[in-house]
Amino acid sequence: MIQALRGMKDILQPQSERFVHIVETASEIAARYGYDYIETPLLEETALFKRSVGESSDIVGKEMYQFIDKGGNDVCLRPEGTAGIVRAFIQNKLDKRGGIHRFYYHGPMFRYERPQKGRLREFHQFGCESFGESSVYEDFTIILMIKDIFDALGIGYSIKLNSLGCPECMPGYRESLVRHLVDIRDGLCEDCQRRVETNPIRVLDCKNGSCKEALASSPLIVENLCETCDADFRRLTKMLDSHSIPYELDPKLVRGLDYYTRTAFEFVSDEIGAQSAIAGGGRYNRLVEFLGGKPTPAVGFALGIERIMELVKLPEKGRHGIYLGVMEEEALDTILKIAHNKRKSERVFVEYSKRSLKAHLKAADRLGARVCAVIGEEELKDSLVWIKDLETKEERRVGFDQLD
């Protein structure tokens, strides 16, 4: 038997219903915040991700589905959404056009990781990217939008917030951090000792207990921000406070992708296991320029649909729709016409073969229909259809055109 590849899953109902519900809810809210839908290719040149996500990240280093296509191009399945959208933004010359451009997207992402709870090799994200707005109010608005989405979906979360600084203050901070890390090197885990060279910022994010202890006294970026970054960060937290949005300052929150600057945030849930981030994002003012476009400020986020599916509770829909069947073959034509008409407004099931009343009722019941409508010998004579409400058990006969 051929099975789906490791870490890749079919999504059938009832899960597919949650999936659609999440995408629809998020899309609707994003549209109300002024975002337009964008669709970009799943396959991109490998160089795009190497440059945007960063070569030092594990995503690029060892988790990409990368291969050479038949034309000799080095390509890979996208491991995340932002890079492709930034590429599209630049390629379509929107950077030169100026103004503000906001996009939302959703679709599959691919990372060759070891699967576990909340982590798949093919997973789905919904995300938004806003280009051209440098105000921190846009960062605030994006956080507010995510809150709206999660509230609409009825799921709990907490927000972690940090600022990663900018080219003004980050390099200086990085140097002092490295100096400190070198001092405490012996107390760090193997991975972190390596990271001191490759990506010192990420040492802060290490979950290893001994590293956490060793890092207790390390300098924090939020205490080393330049004036502009600091003012923005204060404004952001003030806005969140005044809107009564609870958040937790996490000076050790480091986004895994290299392109983030200033605002970085994560929405986490404590109900879904170790992979607790249900949304993450922040500002990435340097990425457009880095990928060859005109310098353009940008903010964005992505949320993990599969992780959220575990949290969404769908309202019970109960019986709905109508089931149509016949006990005499001559009535099938009539039934099909009724079905076509009813389908303009509701869910309709049609059984094409002649069956006993009992069989029809049973089938209607199993399909979750509210009404079972059948034409038998008696109804055929008088041009009527017998209907039964499976919930109230009421039954009656009505004319072909009076079905409601």
Next chain:
RNA sequence: GUGGGUGUAGCUCAGUCGGUUAGAGCGCCAGAUUGUGGCUCUGGAGGUCGCCGGUUCGAUUCCGGUCAUCCACCCCA
């Protein structure tokens, strides 16, 4: 990539200290008379006990390998 758990019916799982017909609940199918579903009752179908190899008179059970899956590390949504 590392570590641990688990693979027995469609689903959730029991069980065999190695022995002849491998079980339960749920689900499924059929019936409880003629045109009445869900509930109940009765009956029935359905399993090469993940795969390969080893030990053994004999393996679903023990051992090794392999694959799959789950959880955690790592990484991240």
